[in-house]
Every structure is written in C-alpha cells, then in structure tokens.
Amino acid sequence: MFLLGLTGSIGMGKSTTAQMFADLGCAVWDADAAVHRLYSVGGAAVAPFSSAFPTALVDGEVSRAILKEIIAADPTALRQIEQIVHPLVSQDRTAFLKAATADIVVLDIPLLFETGGDARMDAVACVTVDAEIQQARVLARGTMTPSQFEAILAKQMPNDEKCARADYVIHTDSLEGTRAEVSVVVAEIRKSLTDA
Numbered sequence: 001m002f003l004l005g006l007t008g009s010i011g012m013g014k015s016t017t018a019q020m021f022a023d024l025g026c027a028v029w030d031a032d033a034a035v036h037r038l039y040s041v042g043g044a045a046v047a048p049f050s051s052a053f054p055t056a057l058v059d060g061e062v063s064r065a066i067l068k069e070i071i072a073a074d075p076t077a078l079r080q081i082e083q084i085v086h087p088l089v090s091q092d093r094t095a096f097l098k099a100a101t102a103d104i105v106v107l108d109i110p111l112l113f114e115t116g117g118d119a120r121m122d123a124v125a126c127v128t129v130d131a132e133i134q135q136a137r138v139l140a141r142g143t144m145t146p147s148q149f150e151a152i153l154a155k156q157m158p159n160d161e162k163c164a165r166a167d168y169v170i171h172t173d174s175l176e177g178t179r180a181e182v183s184v185v186v187a188e189i190r191k192s193l194t195d196a
C-alpha cells in the first residue's frame, strides 16, 4: 500500500483534488472531515470541549462559528484546540489505515508538513494556485472574514515552502488541468508499484 500525503494551504483545492484521486480508485482519508465527525453530536471531541471551551457547545456539538470567535478574541486558543483535536484525528487516521485495502491511500492533511506527518508518507503532493485566487475562493465560500482567513494563513507554512518540499506539485487553476495532473501522479505511483 502506497501512502500519498496530500496537502496545501487553506483553500488551495485539497478536497477537490482528493476527490479526483478517489475517482481513480485511491482510498482517501480527509483530516478536516475527521474533525467534522469529532465535533458532531456523539463525536469524541465533544466531552473535552465541554470542559475546555464550554461556550462552544451548541445542541451537543462543537460550534465552528463560536470556535472562530474564540480564536479571533484569543489567538492562543487555536493551540489549545489543536492539543485536544490532533490526538483524536490521529486515532481516526490509524483506524482508517487498518481497514484500507486500496493500492494507493491518499491522506488529505492540511497541516502535514507543520506537524511532521510527511515523514510517515511514501510521497507528498501539494496543491497550489496563485495567492489572489486562493483568497478569492476562500472568501467566496462566505464562511470566513478576511481577518479570520489571514489568521489561519499566518499559522500555516508558506505555500512556496510546501511546494518546494513536496514530491509532486499539483496546480488547481482549472478542474481539467488538475484532473490531468492527478492522473499522471497516479499512473507514476502505480508504475512504481508494479515495477517494484
């Protein structure tokens, strides 16, 4: 089984690109989606948040809108949130990998380089697009203010550095272009698996 880490800064196109890998038969695990499950009713993050950030609990789940307000008011809160969330995300990933049977497993992890997770991957692909397009796409979703976007961006490794460290750089200017680049990556990895 080949482990491909898929990373990139906020709004660079990780989820969209991950779906293209899935369409080619790769198994995909998504760290942000794992966080969504952990925050939802019955999720493993609910109990620790009800002690650490009781005001963030709404109807039995962790409210992302309130978390963003908390982070905006106190920038150190994100670190505390990460200390709760990251070990739980890591457990979720381990369970997924145990059950996976595909030849290529894609792990979509926004903070792959920042957390040193790249060392556990066979290769890393980084998605990228111009900073202006990135910002426009994130703000178009309407879920973050420009200052919330800047705060998240400031916490991430700069895009140039991520791309320089990656084995594959995938451009997300257009869906067709990205799909073509994804199929080249998949073909190359499958060839390396059959040659081995």
Ligand SMILES: CC(C)(COP(=O)(O)OP(=O)(O)OC[C@H]1O[C@@H](n2cnc3c(N)ncnc32)[C@H](O)[C@@H]1O)[C@@H](O)C(=O)NCCC(=O)NCCS
Residues within 6 Å of the ligand: 008, 009, 010, 011, 031, 032, 035, 064, 065, 067, 068, 071, 078, 081, 082, 085, 086, 089, 110, 111, 143, 144, 152, 153, 155, 156
């Ligand atoms: C900050 C929160 C509330 C924003 O929620 P929202 O629904 O608006 O955005 P979403 O979760 O889709 O994240 C959007 C993007 O922000 C970036 N991002 C999220 N958390 C972080 C972080 N801790 N550090 C740097 N970038 C981050 C990622 O690129 C992510 O893809 C949420 O991301 C969160 O609770 N983050 C803490 C958990 C975490 O570290 N997740 C990262 C993946 S394990």
Ligand SMILES: Nc1ncnc2c1ncn2[C@@H]1O[C@H](COP(=O)(O)OP(=O)(O)OP(=O)(O)O)[C@@H](O)[C@H]1O
Residues within 6 Å of the ligand: 008, 009, 010, 011, 012, 013, 014, 015, 016, 017, 032, 110, 137, 138, 171, 172, 173, 174, 175, 176, 178
């Ligand atoms: N290859 C592409 N061509 C055109 N638009 C794209 C492409 N990839 C992504 N987009 C658009 O960019 C936006 C962000 O994409 P996506 O949600 O996949 O990014 P992400 O990196 O997963 O985001 P986040 O870091 O916030 O989780 C979406 O509106 C999506 O439609």
